[in-house]
Amino acid sequence: MAKLTNQDFIRGSGSTQNRALTVAGLIASAIIVVALVGTAVLYPRITAPSGTELRLVVPALGPGVKTKSKVLLRGAEVGVVKGVDATAPDTVTLDIVLTDEAIKSLTDAFEVDYRPANYFGITAVNLIAKPGGSPLHAGQTLSRAKVPDFTMSTMIEHGSTVVDGTLSREMIATLDKVTRYATGLAPLIETMIVVSDNVARTQKQLPSTLLAKMNDITDVFPEANKETLRGLNSITNSVFNRMPDGSRGVDEAYHKLMDDSLTVAATGLFGAVGQLLGSHSTELTPFVTSIKHLVDPVSGILGGPESMTTLTTAVNALQSAFAGPPGEQSLRLRLVLDTVPSVSQTLASVGVRPSSDYAVGMKKAGTKKASTKKADSNYSGAAEKRTAANQTTGQPGRGN
Numbered sequence: 001m002a003k004l005t006n007q008d009f010i011r012g013s014g015s016t017q018n019r020a021l022t023v024a025g026l027i028a029s030a031i032i033v034v035a036l037v038g039t040a041v042l043y044p045r046i047t048a049p050s051g052t053e054l055r056l057v058v059p060a061l062g063p064g065v066k067t068k069s070k071v072l073l074r075g076a077e078v079g080v081v082k083g084v085d086a087t088a089p090d091t092v093t094l095d096i097v098l099t100d101e102a103i104k105s106l107t108d109a110f111e112v113d114y115r116p117a118n119y120f121g122i123t124a125v126n127l128i129a130k131p132g133g134s135p136l137h138a139g140q141t142l143s144r145a146k147v148p149d150f151t152m153s154t155m156i157e158h159g160s161t162v163v164d165g166t167l168s169r170e171m172i173a174t175l176d177k178v179t180r181y182a183t184g185l186a187p188l189i190e191t192m193i194v195v196s197d198n199v200a201r202t203q204k205q206l207p208s209t210l211l212a213k214m215n216d217i218t219d220v221f222p223e224a225n226k227e228t229l230r231g232l233n234s235i236t237n238s239v240f241n242r243m244p245d246g247s248r249g250v251d252e253a254y255h256k257l258m259d260d261s262l263t264v265a266a267t268g269l270f271g272a273v274g275q276l277l278g279s280h281s282t283e284l285t286p287f288v289t290s291i292k293h294l295v296d297p298v299s300g301i302l303g304g305p306e307s308m309t310t311l312t313t314a315v316n317a318l319q320s321a322f323a324g325p326p327g328e329q330s331l332r333l334r335l336v337l338d339t340v341p342s343v344s345q346t347l348a349s350v351g352v353r354p355s356s357d358y359a360v361g362m363k364k365a366g367t368k369k370a371s372t373k374k375a376d377s378n379y380s381g382a383a384e385k386r387t388a389a390n391q392t393t394g395q396p397g398r399g400n
Helices: 014-047 100-105 152-166 169-184 186-202 207-218 221-236 252-279 281-295 297-302 305-319 341-349 356-363 365-393
Strands: 052-058 070-073 076-085 092-098 111-116 123-128 141-143
Touching (some): 169 186
Antiparallel strands (some): 052 092, 070 076
16 A cells, blocks of 8 residues: 655645645646747747848858858848758858848849958858849849858968968078077167267257258268269279280289289288397387387477467467558567476476566466566557657568
8 A cells, every 4th residue: 555645735635635746747747848849849930030031052161150140241230140051062051031121232243251240250141232233032042153251260270371381490590590680789779879879968059050061061972972983993994903905804913913922021021020020029128118218208298288278379379469551560479488398398407487477477367467468568569669660760571
């Protein structure tokens, strides 16, 4: 005898509860079967795309094209792929459904290609409207002999083919050399940057002024180029490139003579001189040392910037020393060379010292200016006296 199970949420006896559970299970099973049948039969019909159905016969199927793939027209979605049949050996059949607006804007002359529908690379069927043709109608079959493939997967495949064909061992070695050469040029580029920075820091005039001076420099370029070409022509037509009969060529005998001459000069002359100097190094040392002792004082004799300033003052005074009308100029001259180191040392060796006025002037700038003015007045008075004497004697000469 079967054992009865009592359910707290169902009232009644055990048999009543079993009947209630059996009925509830049958009803649930019927509901599930109806839902499955509705999903399998009714849902595809409800969600099926609405529009005009066309059939495309193309030579190949684009990567990623499948049922429910998008159909694009000018970048907008105008339909979907309803079915794909690739059982034929040389063709693929695409069943597409287009909206009524797309059917109205297209004719049977449109073109087809495959391209990404978005940045993620999902492939779509793209339609390209073309002029002419007949209106489209439902169920029409259109064949296309060529369908370009612009999908992302094809682009990556072609890119890998190009890389595989170009990145050979020779190309890699060349790129390695280019990298090493570029690394070697880094110091040159750094030097150019440093030079440009120094030029920018030391530039004292506007670029317009510098360009004007550059024009003056480039004015001589044509003549320089002419002389350069003349020099090259002279080298080309020299005796080194002429045969004894005057024709152009290489005179082997002349070149051999020059080579022998240079060999004799290198080995016989300079080699002998080198041997002579090398064998008498002990005797030459005192001679070289004496020359060094003679040359070392030259820098002290010439003096520093102060001596150059004194010489500049003397030259300027010499330029303005001649005074008077044309034909009767008189020379006003004062020697201020006792401060030049070479002259002062010579004068000091014979017991002559610089003038006291100059010595005082070197100590105090004000006294120097006063002495200069006094000396100029003395020079002017002496020049006037000499000019009057010359006019009295009738000798238009120069004063000393």
